[in-house]
Amino acid sequence: MSKQxxxxxxxxxxxxxxxxxxxxxxxxxxxFRAKLGLSETAAGPRPxxxxxxxxxxxxxxxxxxxxxxxxxxxxxxISEQTSKRGRxxxxxxxxxxxxxxxxxxxxxxxxxAGRYSPVTTGTAVRDGADWICTDCxxxxxxxxxxxxxxxxxxxKERLExxxxxxxxxxxxxxxxxxxxxxxxTKFDTISATTDEVDPVRVDSLNLHPGLQxxxxxxxxxxxxxxxxxxxxxxxxxDDQLVVSATATGKTLVGxxxxxxxxxxxxxxxxxxxxxxxxxxxxxxxxxxxxxxxxDVTIRVGASRINDDGNRFDPGADVIVGTYEGIDxxxxxxxxxxxxxxxxxxxxxxxxxDERGHRLDGLISRLKYTTERRTxxxxxxxxxxxxxxxxxxxxxxxxxxxxxxxxxxxxxRPVPIERxxxxxxxxxxxxxxxxxxxxxxxxxxxxxxxxxxxIFTNSRRRCHEIxxxxxxxxxxxxxxxxxxxxxxVERKFADQELAAVVTTAALAAGVDFPASQVIFDSLAMGxxxxxxxxxxxxxxxxGRPDYHDQGTVxxxxxxxxxxxxxxxxxxxxxxxxxxxxxxxxxMTRYDEDAxxxxxxxxxxxxxxxxxxxxxxxxxxxxxxxxLGKLLQYEFIDGFEPTPLGRVITQHFLNPGQAxxxxxxxxxxxxxxxxxxxxxxxxxxx
Numbered sequence: 001m002s003k004q005x006x007x008x009x010x011x012x013x014x015x016x017x018x019x020x021x022x023x024x025x026x027x028x029x030x031x032f033r034a035k036l037g038l039s040e041t042a043a044g045p046r047p048x049x050x051x052x053x054x055x056x057x058x059x060x061x062x063x064x065x066x067x068x069x070x071x072x073x074x075x076x077x078i079s080e081q082t083s084k085r086g087r088x089x090x091x092x093x094x095x096x097x098x099x100x101x102x103x104x105x106x107x108x109x110x111x112x113a114g115r116y117s118p119v120t121t122g123t124a125v126r127d128g129a130d131w132i133c134t135d136c137x138x139x140x141x142x143x144x145x146x147x148x149x150x151x152x153x154x155x156k157e158r159l160e161x162x163x164x165x166x167x168x169x170x171x172x173x174x175x176x177x178x179x180x181x182x183x184x185t186k187f188d189t190i191s192a193t194t195d196e197v198d199p200v201r202v203d204s205l206n207l208h209p210g211l212q213x214x215x216x217x218x219x220x221x222x223x224x225x226x227x228x229x230x231x232x233x234x235x236x237x238d239d240q241l242v243v244s245a246t247a248t249g250k251t252l253v254g255x256x257x258x259x260x261x262x263x264x265x266x267x268x269x270x271x272x273x274x275x276x277x278x279x280x281x282x283x284x285x286x287x288x289x290x291x292x293x294x295d296v297t298i299r300v301g302a303s304r305i306n307d308d309g310n311r312f313d314p315g316a317d318v319i320v321g322t323y324e325g326i327d328x329x330x331x332x333x334x335x336x337x338x339x340x341x342x343x344x345x346x347x348x349x350x351x352x353d354e355r356g357h358r359l360d361g362l363i364s365r366l367k368y369t370t371e372r373r374t375x376x377x378x379x380x381x382x383x384x385x386x387x388x389x390x391x392x393x394x395x396x397x398x399x400x401x402x403x404x405x406x407x408x409x410x411x412r413p414v415p416i417e418r419x420x421x422x423x424x425x426x427x428x429x430x431x432x433x434x435x436x437x438x439x440x441x442x443x444x445x446x447x448x449x450x451x452x453x454i455f456t457n458s459r460r461r462c463h464e465i466x467x468x469x470x471x472x473x474x475x476x477x478x479x480x481x482x483x484x485x486x487x488v489e490r491k492f493a494d495q496e497l498a499a500v501v502t503t504a505a506l507a508a509g510v511d512f513p514a515s516q517v518i519f520d521s522l523a524m525g526x527x528x529x530x531x532x533x534x535x536x537x538x539x540x541x542g543r544p545d546y547h548d549q550g551t552v553x554x555x556x557x558x559x560x561x562x563x564x565x566x567x568x569x570x571x572x573x574x575x576x577x578x579x580x581x582x583x584x585x586m587t588r589y590d591e592d593a594x595x596x597x598x599x600x601x602x603x604x605x606x607x608x609x610x611x612x613x614x615x616x617x618x619x620x621x622x623x624x625x626l627g628k629l630l631q632y633e634f635i636d637g638f639e640p641t642p643l644g645r646v647i648t649q650h651f652l653n654p655g656q657a658x659x660x661x662x663x664x665x666x667x668x669x670x671x672x673x674x675x676x677x678x679x680x681x682x683x684x
Contacts, residue, residue, distance in 0.1 A: 154575035178423035197224035208263035223249035239404035246539035254343035267340020277478030391532035393582035413544035471498035526563035587618035598625035
């Protein structure tokens with residue numbers, strides 16, 4: 001080596017145990033690594049051993065070769081991680097040869113691996129007391145992520161961005177352990193916006209005296225979205241699509257129109273929702289608020305096998321129902337009389353894969369039924385249609401397709417601060433406990449304590465979380481009876497509860513004045529939330545009369561799915577929802593959906609089935625669907641066969657129907673038939 005000592009750009013020394021690692025570089029490339037040992041002599045510390053490292057082996061060299069190497073180096077650097085004793089020993093040794101060295105801050109991981117990697121506080125990442133390079137920081141973060149699960153690209157990217165932004169690996173690791181660090185958890189802020197609308201005075205409405213008096217007792221003026229609806233023909237019978245954020249009062253638009261028409265003898269009111277839980281709540285609310293003025297009944301389908309129609313009174317003034325409950329009445333030919341108003345809540349359901357085509361078909365069949373009745377009865381003036389949604393990505397296009405006037409009110413009275421953090425299923429409750437405590441211990445400028453809605457995906461989880469919270473909390477879901485739910489609502493309104501824990505399914509229609517929303521889960525049952533559902537739920541955080549701002553926390557469990565049918569994991573879904581734009585509402589048809597709705601339209605409309613298909617929002621290939629129905633012997637001409645009638649009454653698609661027919665022929669047990677249908681559906 002003494003005869004072929006290479007030109008050296010940098011000679012880097014780093015303490016490892018009792019020896020020193022020597023790294024020799026030129027043009028930012030490592031030439032070799034070596035181990036240097038020093039011993040004390042009368043002249044001071046001097047090289048006593050020098051070994052070149054070749055993989056796992058070491059090649060001994062003469063100690064004075066290190067001195068020759070050091071003399072040829074353009075610069076000599078000593079790592080800051082080397083102990084003070086080690087730095088002093090190296091410096092004394094180099095001074096003995098009249099060589100200068102400088103102590104530099106380097107990446108600890110690089111130094112230990114034999115790489116010279118100087119860092120500065122402006123470019124490095126803090127790791128405890130040390131600073132490390134960004135490459136090593138990303139590797140260390142990856143290692144930490146492997147402990148909590150298979151974190152996906154979007155979440156990993158977010159965490160890497162945060163780490164480089166705050167330059168602190170430990171803070172990111174703490175975030176993964178459920179620690180609350182507002183600077184790191186904050187994702188964004190949705191700014192407050194206010195549209196200027198002249199409020200309509202309630203005493204100017206000139207409604208039926210019963211409803212007029214009820215409204216005057218409750219309000220002096222209507223809310224902005226209600227005022228816009230009135231000014232744009234609500235009480236003139238005009239069809240309207242009302243798009244406005246959660247808790248802005250759009251439901252009352254439908255109620256005012258429908259109840260007023262009922263009391264003025266212009267037909268009964270249908271109020272339709274997608275879920276049984278929402279129908280039950282709305283039924284109870286209507287009876288409590290309007291029961292002294294009108295008769296209220298409910299129509300829901302408890303399952304596709306048994307119709308739970310025991311409480312249904314087709315002669316009632318107001319019929320609250322699920323989409324399937326009312327559709328079942330149409331498919332089975334039940335008479336509902338003169339329908340004066342149809343209010344369809346959550347109309348964005350039209351875009352959903354499974355329920356969208358059924359709502360699309362229901363609207364077409366209901367319109368056909370009311371129009372046919374208009375033709376038969378001159379004194380019947382037809383129905384007014386009111387469609388309600390908090391979240392629509394294409395409101396103008398949807399309003400045109402529904403042949404209705406768009407009433408759109410975009411307002412966020414208070415800003416919403418959105419946060420995202422990571423925690424596993426057990427740790428989530430600890431995080432929720434801290435957040436609930438912090439909110440309830442904080443009073444707004446309006447004098448109200450912060451209260452929390454926690455959304456989760458099961459009734460069992462509702463009870464589990466509410467039991468574990470330190471401050472007063474209660475579960476709230478469709479499994480509770482009317483009295484218990486009303487007690488929870490009253491206690492929350494009186495600020496006796498710090499939190500309610502509710503299922504996403506019921507929460508769509510719940511009106512709690514909360515300052516904070518926590519997503520314990522991003523699933524509704526065994527399905528991930530849509531962007532629409534997510535925005536609707538987070539929109540419940542913050543009320544202008546109560547709070548200065550709303551706060552939303554999304555608690556994410558990496559690599560988590562709640563059912564094996566879920567294709568994505570919770571961390572993937574979280575960033576899709578947080579970054580997602582409102583999806584356009586449109587209905588798509590595959591072959592099974594086209595066949596199912598065409599069969600239902602044949603059952604209700606006979607030869608008018610094509611006309612019913614043509615007026616639906618989605619593009620239905622009628623000719624192909626009719627051909628399949630004939631081939632499957634579900635129809636005979638434009639009449640359903642007995643088999644076809646059973647299939648449409650129970651909302652079966654062709655695959656499910658054939659599974660049942662085949663099982664019946666084989667005399668299979670009914671339980672086995674249902675299991676076969678569920679198994680088939682889960683494999684699709």
